[in-house]
Amino acid sequence: MNEIESKINRIRKELERHNHNYYVLSAPTVSDREFDGMMKELLALEEQYPEYADSLSPTQRVGSDLSKEFEQVEHQYPMLSLGNTYSEGEIRDFYERTARTLNEPFEIVAELKYDGTSISLIYENGRLSRAVTRGDGTRGDDVTANVKTIRSVPLKLQGDCPEKFEIRGEVLLPWAEFERLNKEREEQEEPLFANPRNAASGTLKQQNPAVVAERRLDAYLYYLLGKSLPSDTHWGNLAAARSWGFKIPDVMRLCGSLQDLLDYIGYWDAERKNLPVATDGIVFKVNSLRQQRFLGFTAKNPRWAISYKFQAERAETRLNSVSYQVGRTGVITPVANLEPVQLAGTVVKRASLHNADIIAELDLHAGDLVHVEKGGEIIPKIVGVNRDARSMLMGEKVTFIARCPECGTALVREKGEAGQYCPNIWGCAPQIKGKIEHFVTRRAMNINIGRETVEDLYNAGYVHNTADLYALKFADLMRLERWAEKSAQNLLDSLEESKKAPFERVLYALGIRYVGETVAKRLAYSLLSIDNIAKASPEELTDVDEIGLRIAQSVAGYFADERNRTLVNRLKEYGLQMEASAKVQTLRTDRLGGRTIVISGTFARHSRDEYKLMIERHGGKNGSSISGKTDCVLAGDNMGPAKREKAGRLGIKIMSETEFLKLIDE
Numbered sequence: 001m002n003e004i005e006s007k008i009n010r011i012r013k014e015l016e017r018h019n020h021n022y023y024v025l026s027a028p029t030v031s032d033r034e035f036d037g038m039m040k041e042l043l044a045l046e047e048q049y050p051e052y053a054d055s056l057s058p059t060q061r062v063g064s065d066l067s068k069e070f071e072q073v074e075h076q077y078p079m080l081s082l083g084n085t086y087s088e089g090e091i092r093d094f095y096e097r098t099a100r101t102l103n104e105p106f107e108i109v110a111e112l113k114y115d116g117t118s119i120s121l122i123y124e125n126g127r128l129s130r131a132v133t134r135g136d137g138t139r140g141d142d143v144t145a146n147v148k149t150i151r152s153v154p155l156k157l158q159g160d161c162p163e164k165f166e167i168r169g170e171v172l173l174p175w176a177e178f179e180r181l182n183k184e185r186e187e188q189e190e191p192l193f194a195n196p197r198n199a200a201s202g203t204l205k206q207q208n209p210a211v212v213a214e215r216r217l218d219a220y221l222y223y224l225l226g227k228s229l230p231s232d233t234h235w236g237n238l239a240a241a242r243s244w245g246f247k248i249p250d251v252m253r254l255c256g257s258l259q260d261l262l263d264y265i266g267y268w269d270a271e272r273k274n275l276p277v278a279t280d281g282i283v284f285k286v287n288s289l290r291q292q293r294f295l296g297f298t299a300k301n302p303r304w305a306i307s308y309k310f311q312a313e314r315a316e317t318r319l320n321s322v323s324y325q326v327g328r329t330g331v332i333t334p335v336a337n338l339e340p341v342q343l344a345g346t347v348v349k350r351a352s353l354h355n356a357d358i359i360a361e362l363d364l365h366a367g368d369l370v371h372v373e374k375g376g377e378i379i380p381k382i383v384g385v386n387r388d389a390r391s392m393l394m395g396e397k398v399t400f401i402a403r404c405p406e407c408g409t410a411l412v413r414e415k416g417e418a419g420q421y422c423p424n425i426w427g428c429a430p431q432i433k434g435k436i437e438h439f440v441t442r443r444a445m446n447i448n449i450g451r452e453t454v455e456d457l458y459n460a461g462y463v464h465n466t467a468d469l470y471a472l473k474f475a476d477l478m479r480l481e482r483w484a485e486k487s488a489q490n491l492l493d494s495l496e497e498s499k500k501a502p503f504e505r506v507l508y509a510l511g512i513r514y515v516g517e518t519v520a521k522r523l524a525y526s527l528l529s530i531d532n533i534a535k536a537s538p539e540e541l542t543d544v545d546e547i548g549l550r551i552a553q554s555v556a557g558y559f560a561d562e563r564n565r566t567l568v569n570r571l572k573e574y575g576l577q578m579e580a581s582a583k584v585q586t587l588r589t590d591r592l593g594g595r596t597i598v599i600s601g602t603f604a605r606h607s608r609d610e611y612k613l614m615i616e617r618h619g620g621k622n623g624s625s626i627s628g629k630t631d632c633v634l635a636g637d638n639m640g641p642a643k644r645e646k647a648g649r650l651g652i653k654i655m656s657e658t659e660f661l662k663l664i665d666e
Helices: 003-024 032-048 058-062 088-102 175-187 196-204 209-214 234-244 258-274 289-295 356-362 429-439 451-459 466-471 474-478 485-498 503-509 517-527 530-535 538-542 549-560 562-573 582-586 608-617 641-649 657-663
Strands: 072-074 108-114 117-124 127-133 139-141 164-172 218-225 253-255 279-286 305-309 314-326 332-343 346-352 369-375 379-385 596-600 621-623 632-635 653-656
Touching (some): 003 032, 003 058, 088 258, 088 289, 088 305, 108 164, 108 258, 117 196, 164 196, 175 196, 196 209, 218 234, 234 289, 253 258, 258 279, 279 289, 314 429, 332 369, 346 369, 346 379, 356 379, 429 451, 429 466, 466 562, 474 485, 503 530, 517 530, 517 608, 530 549, 530 562, 538 549, 596 608, 608 621, 632 641, 632 657, 641 653, 653 657
Parallel strands (some): 596 621, 596 632, 632 653
Antiparallel strands (some): 072 139, 108 253, 108 279, 117 127, 117 164, 164 218, 279 305, 314 332, 332 346
């Protein structure tokens, strides 16, 4: 082994040790800065010396943008569900039935039931070889690339472990990350995740591992399977797994009596609210694997385990009124104003009612006593009404408003949409301010002001649209209360710096309905300039990969409004980037001559998204599925046999990654 390879391996081992200390033991021994420095050094070495690449290097934790369709994998051991109960009486029945059947001493392992998405991890020779979702219990999706980004999942194990085994557990989104993610989505007026379980499940199915890495998932492991396990007890196997580097929950208890089980329930019913992750119950398992085999299974569940579900904490309080909030895109959100009530450790005064359909379904009346729960124990929601408490003098029925609460404009509800919105985008104050707030965010123009400053500038009459920001003068800012010379100059400097933001971010910053960051990139890289986008018809816009009719109509409608065109022209005059970079522009050719190409499989050189952009950049079109209109298939590894057979039957050329890159001369 030469000096460079030795150095790379040494840094990898150090980073693996620090990862384990931080994410599994919660006992870091180096600062974040030191860790980041080591990671940068390793990245540089791996880039300089690709011959020493390792798919399980710590650098892979950040998630590459290589994406793929998930392969279906059959579980070696079926992932069965557990029988659920909400009754301590049924836990008593389970214990007594187990005692009668075994007719010998036994122990029960008590564990918390984590509210995430189930995962099966397969290790071979001490290395992670595959990660598979539960799926239907028989087959699941191979999400190995995404699971590699989870820092608490060891890629390489410590100590002596079986040559091949499987460990199961739960992939979770911690409460802190759930709140951070929902805050970001709220700022972008995207639908909020209802609970951490949905967020974790949705994240694990992302096609881009880099997105998964950003969301900082965690994983708690709780069950070991295999032919050569270190112990004949569940407890012993998890103790061994902990020594190999797995994050095994330290809240498990070994119970010797029914009372131990009931005490565990009583303790965690309250204490679970202090945990960093969501739980929804407790699992009790017979400890001895020999006894587990003897007890066996029903058609759906193991007889040696049972799940006890916690009752969702619910409170009853009075509905005082319903108010309506207007978002930056005009969407109206109804909010229930409640008599303050204690729920899951916090005082709840408001709850979202989501839309008109939810209000109608609940049949709400002013003054109703309503049942409130916390969805995922974070977001309060009304789940029912105490109709028995209604009197003859019950209040007025709650009906969704017909006009905007801010400007009085009649609301619009598009076909197929649950929400209603105010179309008065130029005269509705919350929409005007909301668009400016969106424009200045970090992911858009990254201008150094927040909501309060936007409010001050709007109220002072200085800013009525995003272009007005670039007309601000130092003297204007100094007339505002609480503004000093330094803060005024900082804003002006920030506005000047924002003119360097690339075209795709400018397009996103405009706040066109349905045009998020990804869509903005697609349009910018395909059509190259704001002028090309503005004059494109809905049909031409849908030719861009992943741009559907709804988005196309929204974009075309935006530029059909003369006021929007005037705004964009003003921004252009102030010096904002309204064309794709020269690098992107010079890479365009017509080598593919309008051919429709379908991408299938996984690739070594570029991600699927990159290949889609290449196809568009070289004059081709992306097809979603193989049909008679397909000209050829760009096939990577693991192309499905059904797709290959269909392409052959239709006489469609199948092109390898190397052949494609040669064709487009890249």
